[in-house]
Amino acid sequence: MNERQIIEYIAAQADPTDGQLLKGIxxxxxVIRKDGNRVWLLTMDTLIESVHFNRDFHPPEKLGRKAVSVNVSDIGAMGGKPVFVLLSAGMPHGFDEAWFRAFVSGLTEACREYGCFIIGGDTVASPGGLTFTLTVIGEAEADQVVYRSGARPDDAIWVSGPLGLAAAGLELLNAGIEPDNQAFDLLREKHLNPQARVSLGQQLAASGRVHAMMDLSDGLATDLAHLCKQSGVGARLFARDLPGVAMLADAARLTGCDPERWALSGGEDFELLFTANPDESFHLGGIAEACGLSIFPVGVIVVGVGVTLIRSAADGTNHEIAIAYQGFDHFRNGNGG
Ligand SMILES: [Mg+2]
Incomplete structure (x- = not known):
């Protein structure tokens, strides 16, 4: 089974019938009803040593921050505000206490910045490496929550920042390439200490102009395919519009990788992916600008299924390639993510 099949299998067995549940798997x-106008948002993510992080090059403070960011990113992606955090920590006997204190310091600092705090959890002995699972509970106005399922044909598709930087940074770190180069610092930092676009997500949702939204964790090719499937539509991406590819050129040359592949399927971008009427471009761009960010149009929602990438050749002809679900899959790739 691949990751999608596992989730679909569990969803088919779960059969939730609780009237308080507005959205399950x-x-x-x-999404769970809180009171008249408000809802709770619940999400969970795990970081496992040697799978999601390498202690040889991941400073513990930054890993603590990342554990929070990757979780609150899902709250922001629905337009919510993170409120409470539960932490389950699995650690081997004789773990490094100084390392752990630094990890917790990064974790609590990030919680403060995102406006949430730890209220409980669990600690267990792990026979192998370190594992950290966070549950984050957020809240939102019920009528402002933005789901993956609202994309409509002819919507424009935007992302909230350059793509593939984290994947490039991880490749540089794994290869031990550490030239004194500010551009490479930016790539490495995107892997080590990503920032979740929580304020932007909240403001896009509050604007009422966004039809569908999610965060990019497994790469645009896979995440957009999920959004399309939930919305019952297809999508076309334009290769020339993928933001960030030029920033990846040096790192790609040094590591022998393909920058476009990083942008489409690298994963861990933690930028927002959203759709709206193309006429909203100016207004949505203004919202992003007020958050110190930019948004980039990357494609269009179409009638149909699947995600295709359009590449224009030098002679002016267009080539279409099916790319749905070609991003990261924890059970296909076998590492990272
Ligand atoms: Mg997500």
Whole structure:
């Protein structure tokens, strides 16, 4: 089974019938009614040593921050505000206490910055490496929550920042390439200490102009395919519009990798992916600018299924390639992510 089949199997068995549950499996968060106008948003993510992080090059403070960011990113992707955090920590006997204190310091610092705090959890002895699972509970106005399922044909598709930087940074770190180069610092930092676009997500949702939204964790090719499937539509991406590819050129040359592949399927971008009427471009760009960010149009929603990439050749002809679900899959790739 691949990752998608595992999730679909569990969803088919789960059969939730609780009237308080507004959205179960299939979006960035589960959505539960809180009171008249508000909802709780619930999400969970795990970081496992040697799978998601390498202690040889991942400073513990930054890993603590990342554990929070990758979780609150899902809350922001539905337009919510993170409130409570639960932490389950699995650590081997004789773990490095100084390392652990630094990890917790990064974790609590990031919680403060995102406006949430730890309220409980669990600690267990791990026979292998370190594992950290966070559950984050957020809240939102019920009528402002943005789901993956609202994309409509002819919507424009935007992302909230350059793509593939984290994948390139990880490749540089794994290869031990550490030239004194500010551009490479930016790539490495995107892997070590990503920033979740929580404020932007909240403001896009509050604007009422966004039809569908999610965060990019497994790469645009896979995440957009999820959004399309939930919305019952297809999508076309334009290779020439993928933001960030030029920033990856030096790193790609040094490591022998393909920058476009990083942008489409690298994973861990933690930028927002959203759709809206193309006429909203100016207004949505203004919202991003007020958050110190830029948004980039990358494609269009179409009637149909699947995600295709359009590449224009030098002679002016267009080539279409099917790319749905070609991003990261924890059970196909066997590492990272
Ligand atoms: Mg997500």
């Amino acid at each position: 299939g979006d960035d968060c589960a």
